[in-house]
Amino acid sequence: MKNENRRPWGRSAVIFALNLAVILCLAHLARSEAATYGQGASGETVKLIQTKLKRWGYYTGALDGRYGPKTVEAVRHFQKTNGLPVDGVCGPKTLAALGISEGGGASGSGSRASESDMNMLARIITAEARGEPYTGQVAVGAVILNRIAHPGFPSTMAGVIYQPGAFSPIADGQYNAVTIVDSARRAAQDAMNGSDPTGGAIYFYNPGKSTSKWIFTREVVLIIGQHHFAK
Numbered sequence: 001m002k003n004e005n006r007r008p009w010g011r012s013a014v015i016f017a018l019n020l021a022v023i024l025c026l027a028h029l030a031r032s033e034a035a036t037y038g039q040g041a042s043g044e045t046v047k048l049i050q051t052k053l054k055r056w057g058y059y060t061g062a063l064d065g066r067y068g069p070k071t072v073e074a075v076r077h078f079q080k081t082n083g084l085p086v087d088g089v090c091g092p093k094t095l096a097a098l099g100i101s102e103g104g105g106a107s108g109s110g111s112r113a114s115e116s117d118m119n120m121l122a123r124i125i126t127a128e129a130r131g132e133p134y135t136g137q138v139a140v141g142a143v144i145l146n147r148i149a150h151p152g153f154p155s156t157m158a159g160v161i162y163q164p165g166a167f168s169p170i171a172d173g174q175y176n177a178v179t180i181v182d183s184a185r186r187a188a189q190d191a192m193n194g195s196d197p198t199g200g201a202i203y204f205y206n207p208g209k210s211t212s213k214w215i216f217t218r219e220v221v222l223i224i225g226q227h228h229f230a231k
Contacts (some may be wrong), residue, residue: 038089041067054194117157122188127169136224141191201229
């Protein structure tokens with residue numbers, strides 16, 4: 001009788017194990033599907049894909065979070081340039097090359113890291129351009145982001161901002177002393193969303209204050225307020 005009583009429990013355990021296996025398998029498939037974005041997809045991750053591609057010059061459309069023909073074309077261009085299979089679809093390999101994790105955020109960073117980058121960008125904009133026109137503040141933020149994407153500079157926000165000799169507010173302590181202004185926060189957000197009034201500049205300087213002769217040799221592409229933006 002005791003053995004017979006145990007049999008239903010044994011069958012229940014087997015059924016439970018099978019159900020658990022099915023659930024885990026479905027969850028894995030769901031994650032795999034969620035990590036692939038193609039024409040017709042929409043949402044915040046698609047907008048992030050567009051933002052990255054626009055920042056690097058592959059995408060010229062609106063940052064609307066809709067994976068349309070322009071996004072497909074931009075992804076194909078990016079894939080071809082970076083030696084990836086050219087299919088216009090953002091699967092795991094293309095997302096990784098863009099620096100986007102399967103969860104839709106930047107690879108190697110969560111919301112805290114993103115917030116930290118935003119604060120650093122807003123702080124350097126405040127330190128460098130708080131008295132400049134709003135467009136000039138966005139432009140300063142864009143220069144920082146253009147450097148991150150450029151092979152000649154560090155590939156992180158902190159790396160670019162703290163690069164030795166890059167920004168005088170770091171050297172003189174103003175960077176940590178300033179209180180971030182609201183316009184700089186908005187400008188940082190606009191720059192992070194892909195706005196770049198400079199069209200890809202990687203330098204900016206005030207000709208009335210700069211002591212570097214080398215910087216005057218760079219091609220000036222835009223002047224906003226007291227700042228010259230150059231490539």
